[in-house]
Amino acid sequence: MTQHAIHVENLSKSYDDVLAVKSISFAVKPGETVALLGGNGAGKTTTISMLLGILLPTSGTIQVLGEDMVKDRFKVMHRLNFSSPYVDLPRRLTVKQNLMFFSKLYGIINAKERLMLLAEELNLLDLLNRPTGSLSAGQKTRVSVAKALINEPEILLLDEPTASLDPDTADWVRNYIKEYQKRNSAAILLASHNMTEVERICDNVLMMKYGKIVDQGAPDDLLHRYSRTNLEEVFLDIARNRKDSASKDGNDISRKPPHDDLEYGDI
């Protein structure tokens, strides 16, 4: 039996009186790319933060590479990494200093070689001596991807990996990440608002709303079930409760959320 790279069961998280994530369950296999989709406030960042061990769940379990993330996260943290354009790397450090810092943090043996390889592949050579804070948004995103791959992670958590990139560079970065995944059988969990990206690179999609997973499936499967031609329309159907019929597996997405759900999300 294939061991799941990520296995989440009945995971919930409350912030005081806000129940941000409500009993979600899902799994990601090695070599698989799964998208976490949902409107603002749906619970995506909270979920990713729990997977990274930054936030403790209120209840439920998270197994990462077979380890319990709550009890034993230090056994596996060096095997994961993440990239988010919303988490700034230290601004005054140069790109090289930042990448070197993270190499040391992850205990990379041939740190300099690894750094230079990534810099070359991600077209960062001319930026290595620039303060990270002085870079354009797109340049910072490329540095963030390099930082995320510095330890050759088996699990990659990506929050909007191509935000701020022009279409040509975004396409290139997507292909680069997919190539990396193929070589390393990495599991990828991706939060994105870019539906074309999700359709192109994800094997499975989890649709979150008000902290719950309200539907899921392969992109083609969702298009078929919602009788849509693209994922953006499926997203809008779910966000606006527009679909009349329940999905085949019995999820009734036409149902209005219970009254107390309204305070948790703003789709």
Ligand SMILES: Nc1ncnc2c1ncn2[C@@H]1O[C@H](COP(=O)(O)OP(=O)(O)OP(=O)(O)O)[C@@H](O)[C@H]1O
């Ligand atoms: N530190 C916090 N304290 C209190 N409430 C929080 C905190 N962080 C998030 N929340 C709330 O939890 C809910 C889920 O937020 P989260 O950031 O996980 O959503 P998201 O899906 O990532 O949204 P977005 O797409 O806007 O980034 C929201 O209602 C949010 O206001």
